[in-house]
Amino acid sequence: MIFYLLHTEGDLHMTIPIAERMSRIGTETAFAVSLEASQLAKQGKKIYPFHLGDMNIITPPEVMEAAIEAMKKGKTGYSPTAGIPELREALAKEVAAARRLNLTADNVSIQPGGKPTIGKFIMVAMNPGDKVLYPNPGYPIYESQVEFHGGVGVPYGYKEGRDGFILDLETIRKGIGAGAKILIYNNYQNPTGASSPKEEMEELARLAVQNDLFVLSDEAYFDIRYSGEPMSIASLPGMAERTVILYTFSKKFAMTGWRLGAAVGPAKFIEHISKINVNDESCSNHFIQYGALAGLQGNQAGPESIIATLKKRRDLMVEKLNAIPGIKCFKPEATFYLFPNVTGALQRQGVKDIEKFRQHCLQETGVSFCTRRHFGRPLPGEEEQYVRFAYSGIDVPQIQEGLDKFSKFLT
Ligand SMILES: Cc1ncc(COP(=O)(O)O)c(C=O)c1O
Numbered sequence: 001m002i003f004y005l006l007h008t009e010g011d012l013h014m015t016i017p018i019a020e021r022m023s024r025i026g027t028e029t030a031f032a033v034s035l036e037a038s039q040l041a042k043q044g045k046k047i048y049p050f051h052l053g054d055m056n057i058i059t060p061p062e063v064m065e066a067a068i069e070a071m072k073k074g075k076t077g078y079s080p081t082a083g084i085p086e087l088r089e090a091l092a093k094e095v096a097a098a099r100r101l102n103l104t105a106d107n108v109s110i111q112p113g114g115k116p117t118i119g120k121f122i123m124v125a126m127n128p129g130d131k132v133l134y135p136n137p138g139y140p141i142y143e144s145q146v147e148f149h150g151g152v153g154v155p156y157g158y159k160e161g162r163d164g165f166i167l168d169l170e171t172i173r174k175g176i177g178a179g180a181k182i183l184i185y186n187n188y189q190n191p192t193g194a195s196s197p198k199e200e201m202e203e204l205a206r207l208a209v210q211n212d213l214f215v216l217s218d219e220a221y222f223d224i225r226y227s228g229e230p231m232s233i234a235s236l237p238g239m240a241e242r243t244v245i246l247y248t249f250s251k252k253f254a255m256t257g258w259r260l261g262a263a264v265g266p267a268k269f270i271e272h273i274s275k276i277n278v279n280d281e282s283c284s285n286h287f288i289q290y291g292a293l294a295g296l297q298g299n300q301a302g303p304e305s306i307i308a309t310l311k312k313r314r315d316l317m318v319e320k321l322n323a324i325p326g327i328k329c330f331k332p333e334a335t336f337y338l339f340p341n342v343t344g345a346l347q348r349q350g351v352k353d354i355e356k357f358r359q360h361c362l363q364e365t366g367v368s369f370c371t372r373r374h375f376g377r378p379l380p381g382e383e384e385q386y387v388r389f390a391y392s393g394i395d396v397p398q399i400q401e402g403l404d405k406f407s408k409f410l411t
């Protein structure tokens with residue numbers, strides 16, 4: 001136990017106890033960038049928000065109407081802890097069809113967002129001291145939850161391939177050799193936008209089966225796709241029984257603030273996840289589940305229009321970023337993130353400290369973005385410099401203007 005001395009106003013002193021585990025919890029540092037940007041905005045500075053994966057696209061009307069209707073019909077009390085049966089069934093059907101799996105409602109535990117599945121998966125699957133492979137650069141909550149619950153994070157990276165980022169399978173093999181039994185895999189990936197080619201995913205699945213790994217497949221961006229067929233590692237031979245899928249309504253239905261998602265996986269494992277639901281939040285919001293149900297059962301015009309909007313933004317951004325000398329940007333087929341290599345551009349400017357560069361750029365131009373550092377500590381031997389641009393919260397005219405300013409700032 002760590003004790004902090006708290007100084008209060010009347011010069012009274014008291015100690016508040018803070019458990020040791022709190023020194024191991026991480027955060028999403030992208031929210032700190034958001035705070036910086038909003039403070040500048042309050043001072044009247046025009047901000048171009050490329051930093052946060054939130055969406056400025058409104059939730060499809062059929063989802064909103066169904067949620068309001070459910071509220072009016074009195075769905076304002078607790079729901080069953082694993083979610084309303086209709087939604088669990090509909091989601092089982094949806095996930096099974098899109099990934100060629102056999103699923104029933106027993107395989108689904110509804111969650112207040114996609115994010116809770118990460119911590120709950122770790123709590124159910126991992127013992128203190130266990131080694132867990134996780135992506136770095138990657139969504140920072142994996143490392144945070146593994147360390148918070150007493151595990152040992154084993155980061156693996158990505159390398160630049162011909163058309164996009166590819167997994168560093170060698171580091172994964174080494175991690176397995178060092179005793180890792182749990183793998184967190186995020187395809188389609190935040191922040192790199194990486195999509196595993198079929199052979200890469202097959203090799204990863206082979207490693208998982210051969211070495212008896214248990215897998216969290218974070219599929220938050222499975223439906224945010226502009227081309228090609230989506231693929232889940234859970235659908236490969238021997239994987240369904242060892243994989244838990246993180247599903248979220250946040251992105252497909254532009255519902256980031258509604259907080260609704262699910263854990264989908266082996267029924268026995270899902271039962272344990274639902275036990276944590278009872279202890280944590282009792283249940284997810286009741287009437288919102290009816291909204292999500294309408295979204296799944298609707299004609300999909302909403303999600304299609306969201307994709308069309310995002311695709312225009314992606315195409316423009318990739319073109320404009322690649323036109324800046326010293327920047328190389330892949331065109332991801334999924335997610336709403338770009339992870340351009342800015343090494344050359346920074347060298348031309350003599351920039352040594354990328355964080356100072358980010359802050360300077362924000363203050364001078366209002367262009368707000370994250371850097372590789374917001375997605376984990378750089379791995380040994382990593383020399384290239386990257387920034388992450390999200391385009392989920394900024395419209396085409398603002399993208400034009402913002403990237404023109406960014407380009408001028410760099411050149
Ligand atoms: C990779 C990844 N996983 C999970 C989440 C969490 O999604 P939700 O907002 O549904 O909790 C995010 C959100 O940005 C994400 O990028």
